[in-house]
Each structure stands twice: as C-alpha cells, then as structure tokens.
Amino acid sequence: MLIKEFLAVLQLFCGLRYVSVIKKPVACYMKPDYGTCKRHLTRYFYNDSNYKCRTFDYSGCGGNGNNFDTRRECRYLCGGEYSSDDLDITRPVACYMEPEYGNCRKNYTRYFFNATEGLCSSFVYNGCGGNGNNFRNMGKCRNLCGEWYDPNKESCLDPPSNIWCPIWPIYAEMWYFDAGTEKCIAFLYHQCARDQNVFPTCKKCMQQCRRYMKRLQRCPRERSVSTPRLENDG
Structure with a gap:
C-alpha cells in the first residue's frame, strides 16, 4: 500500500489531523490520554501547539502513543531537539529505544x-504493548543489539517485516533499501519491529547500502528543524 493511501485510511478511521506529510510519528499529534486504570504515573507527551514535551498523569494502562517514560525520548521522537544524524546509528533502530514496560498486569x-551503556540489561515487562527493544533472553539481545552484534552482517537485501502491534500503534517515517529498484525508499515503520534494513534518514540508508547501487541516488534535502525552547527542568 502506498504511503499516501495508508495516511488516508488513518485519517478516515482515526480522525487524525496533519498526517498528509509525516515528519514525526503520528502519535506526536495525539492528545494525551490518561488511560483506564487507577495508578498515578508521571509520563511525558508532546504538545504540538507549543512544540514542547510536557508531563501528564498516566493511569498505567490504555492510552495512546503520545506517552513517553522520559523527556529525552519525547524530545527525540517528537520535539526535534535531537537530530537522527547526530546519533551513531550502527544497529537496528529499535536498539536505541527506551524500554517500554507495557500496559498489562x-x-x-x-x-x-x-x-548509553552499550550493554543488555533486564527489565520487568507487563505482557502487552511495548516496542522492539524487548528480548526474551540475554543472548537474543546481545546478538541483535549488544556486544555480539555484527555490523558487517548482511542487512540491505532483506525487506523490512514491519510487523503490526495494535496495542502500541506508533508509526514513523523511516527508510529502507529496495533491492529491486536499487534505491532507498521512505516508508511508514512500526516501532515494534526489529529490522536491520531500516534507517532514520535516506543518508544513513545510502551509507550502508550504496554498494548495491549501480547508480547512486540523490537523497531529498532534509528539512531543518528548529530547536524548541527547552524547559529548565529537563
């Protein structure tokens, strides 16, 4: 399905505004949702009206994707403070996500x-929701993201799986290398997936997969994002 067609479906069924051109995950434009449980957890949401990440009270389950454990994660995914080119993206995108504890019991x-530490660590997962930085055992974490990860292992020729995670519906515009056309192509990436052929920018895709291109493509000029004025408490 073409990206524009998918966005039209999102508009029809979700009533979302501003999804014709996705420079941020769709969830960044959602209103913060308190959820359906009775706990009181401090979370962060992106306020599109003033371009800042704010705190809100989260009940512990339900809600939507505009819900982040840390202000830094909110700013990186929605706020425009951290450029993807500033990060040394040498592993699958999911490896750089904060652990998500889920919303079940x-x-x-x-x-x-x-x-930050370059190591795999354990955490308590609640059984549903979450993202791709979630492994059943230490060995799988080390193989895909940790010290056993081989950056030279072939990745460009495998199409992204882009699995669907209905409980955590966060999509972001990413890039993958298409072996048929020998080009890097933009697509909507679901953050539950743990694919190696997924890159945050066309430039990063080109750097990794240019050896498979008979002719190098010209990446679109990336739109500069002005850094929002940050609050003093983050």
Missing part, C-alpha cells in the same frame, strides 16, 4: 539494550 523478565 503480568510480570515477565525481558532484556533490552541500553544504548
């Missing part, structure tokens, strides 16, 4: 890659 030991 079970307790499972899972593992996530801590990009």
